[in-house]
Amino acid sequence: MNAEKGKATIMHDLKGHTMTPSFIDPHSHIIFALDMADQANVSAPPAGPANNAQEIIAELKKFAEARRAKPGELIVGYGYDENMMAKGHPLTRDDLDPAFPDNPVYVIHVSGHGAVLNSRAFEKYGISAATKTPPGGVIVRKAGSDEPAGLIMETAYLPVFSNRSAPTQRQELDQLKFAQNLYAGAGVTTAQDGATHTGDLAVFQRAAARGALYIDVIAYPFFTDLDKILAVNPPATWGKYANRLKIGGCKITLDGSPQGKTAAFTTPYLTGGPNGEKDWKGEPGIPQDEANAIVKKCYDAGLRVNMHANGDAAIDNAIKAHEFAAAGNPTRDRGTIIVHSQFVRKDQLQKYVEYKLMPTLFTEHAFFFGDTHVLNRGRQQAYFLSPLKTAMAMGLRPTNHTDFNVAPIDQMLVIWSAVTRKSRSAEVIGPDERVTPLQALKAITINAAHQYWEEDKKGSIELGKLADLVILSDNPLTVKPDAIRDIKVLETIKEGKTIYTIK
Template identity: 55%
Template sequence: MKKSADAIYYGGDIITMGGDNAEYAEAVVVKDGKIVFVGDMESASKMKGGSTEMHNLEGKTMLPGFLDAHSHYISSLSVAKQLNLYPPPSGPGKDVPSIMAELKRFKAENNIQDGELIQAYGYDDTVMPDGRLLNRDDLNEALPNNPVLVGHVSMHGAVLNSLAMEKWGLNEKTETAPGGVIVRKPGTNEPYGLIMETAYLPIFGSLPLPTKTEEIEWSIAAQRMYAENGITTAHDGATHFNDIMVLDRVSKAGANIIDVIAYPFITELDTILSEFPIELWGKYQDRLKIGGVKVTIDGSPQGRTAAFTSPYLTGGPSGEKDWLGKLTFPQKFINDFVKKVYEMGVPLNLHANGDGAIDAFFRAHENAAADDLTKNRNITLIHGQFARKDQIPKFVKYQITPSFYTLHTYYFADAHIANRGREQAMYISPLKDAIDAGLKPTNHTDFVVAPLDQLFMLWSAVNRISRNGEVIGENQKVTPYEGLQAMTINVAHQYQEENLKGSITQGKLADLVILDKNPLKVEPVAIKDIIVLETLKEGKTIYKRGG
């Protein structure tokens, strides 16, 4: 080296994530934001200069920075301004009275004036005691003078009070859009409970964004939240036009402390292309990259809107019998969407939860890619939770990367057992079978659907323990190392960034995370208690616990 190193890290467990099995290095040398050496301490010491910072890890663990395989980054900007109504242990929303009390408290403590919109997130109807679900009248009683929107934990819907319904033009004359759900008051046609899927899309697309004076402050706060969890690359799934304009302005202002990858939603693709032509896609500009296109073709299994080939045991969200769920769009539309993305030659992220939706995507693929079904088109199937065992070979044949969601084994297992039966529930997010088939699956939090907590996500993949302490699919547990692969090197593969990220390798970016303990050495049940101590982006500390 002509110049001395900027920093040398040593004295701990440095897991490189560079192979099929755990490999350790004695030292890592960083220069100009990149890793310039990985290996023995004697060789690393020769790169020390007068200005080199020596960092003794003191027995702690270093890994490559965690890569977010799928979340809703743009939603994190406003989370700090909203009320958390996750059920315990992640929030206070254990039942309807608790939710009503929290809404009243939130308004009073934040001095919110009458007439202002109040938003909350994390409402989980599947854990409400005795089937007593939140409805319009509850929200009217709690906050009669404010429009209130309580987002469903799936992010695919919400419960609104009367003022919010008036704000968005919902009433007894509102027809349910194809692929949508509007729960009506029994005996009437009045919207009353959850509004889901395509019926919710117009509301979701018009939710308030930060003002131009707020957006930088909110973005920095959001990215710090990702950094606190060891994440150096964030994902925004289903980016709308207004969202991407916010991301672009923030990026051009130089405010990004981590990388952000956006996936424009298919219904707004043409509008986004008019502002961001395809020549700009696929490369970072000020730490923002447009990575491809997002297509959603079904809903959420816990919301009973995912599409299956067999009926839900509990019926539909509005009491429908023999309910299979619904595709978000007709098969012809799905075929056209997939074909359009393939013709663009950009990566496709496709949301499909139920086995029926996965079949629908395979049909669309077989229609759009008939000339070469096995070509690598950089396809990621987001969630894929209820993939059948017989569907795994098609993932392999068609070179589709599944991005699974093992947090459901904890947060929603009881709902899945009730809705789908034990056999299907025990096979959700079949990470182990995908690995054994030769795939490189990833794992994600889907934040803000589930809390942003990468170590808890890893714990869920390794242990698969439900809220009630039951193991959900013993044979789909993975090793801690396989779980780490699904949040580092495999995600780099998903993003076609293996040359930059995902492992501690010479020439890659110095995106690193330091943990207080080694996930490969603690008891598997203790992985969730590991603490992120420091996160580095291109060699610079962007989060330090207590700092």
């Protein structure tokens, strides 16, 4: 080490702690972190404090009182998970209405694909008994009526999501600091925004122009906004950093979430659909022809594509869209990512190998939702959830993500979940898919750099690469597996500059 020391070299005594490459986020939604600065955390433990309707309402009221919310002011919470509620008692508008008679309230589903609204919120967004459920959407209805019960999902939720209140310039700056510090505190120096809408990209571009980004942000414009974004950001500007911001490629959503029963499968859910449907297999997010056309538009423009697909039917659709858009040359590496790939079949993994498609997997589902997946899909399919070990054995270089804020930005939890695959009940969800700590670490460092085509400058500690580093309280490669999740990030370094230290 001393042989490499130069005049500008800074020597740092680790005092027995461990240094690794900093973590590269393969898939999350950093824009949600900006929103979270002004939302109540109603997640179930360990991500939050709420396990039932009463605790959710108590957290919302505490938040509203701290913000001195006025009548008519919107109140938002995040992290609602119906699978953690008492059996048969999901959160509904009837729970929220008595506590918030004068304020519109919505509580974002843990998947990020929906929300529970109270009556004032339904009024605000123009959703009523007369509202038809849109294709690819879910509006849960009260028994025996068309009246919305509270939960809306997927395309039915998009009008609510798209009409989020714009912050003031001061709020925007504060939110950007909050969001970046959240990621840096987890050792992450490259973050993704995995479904960027037009207004979201404008936020990031304003921040980049002001020099306000101190971690790298890679944005993936959402397919619904693709034409508008391309009109002012031509393809030649994509794939290049400008003041730490890069437009990485197009994002397409082909189904929903397995825990929300909106992921699309080739076989039925064992527990029925979100509205009590029989033989429910979920539904595609968009028709196959539309998926084909969007992927082709991106490929023809030389743009990379991220396709969200959780269920095996949606993964079939992703592969078909790639085959259609690849114009007779499906084996050329276009940097296409199949996001989540949670219930991928082995024959589909073989197609990934053949077509050079890359999965970014999500092993934290084994902990947060593994018990639910066993109930909904059965052990055989649930145990092959996010098959990191099989994918690596087949020659793929999968990554492993948090899908924040579906799960917290906690990279030690990511590594732990890949190594142990333990559920909340301590059942091992697929013992044959457990990987070594080194393999789990590679999935959020060098493999993630490879995913972004940034392997030449990130992902490992080598001469000539960026000094993107993280210092940990212990060594994840040598501690006992169950101790990995307790390791703390002590310091995060971006290009040689400390951007976070533990308080």
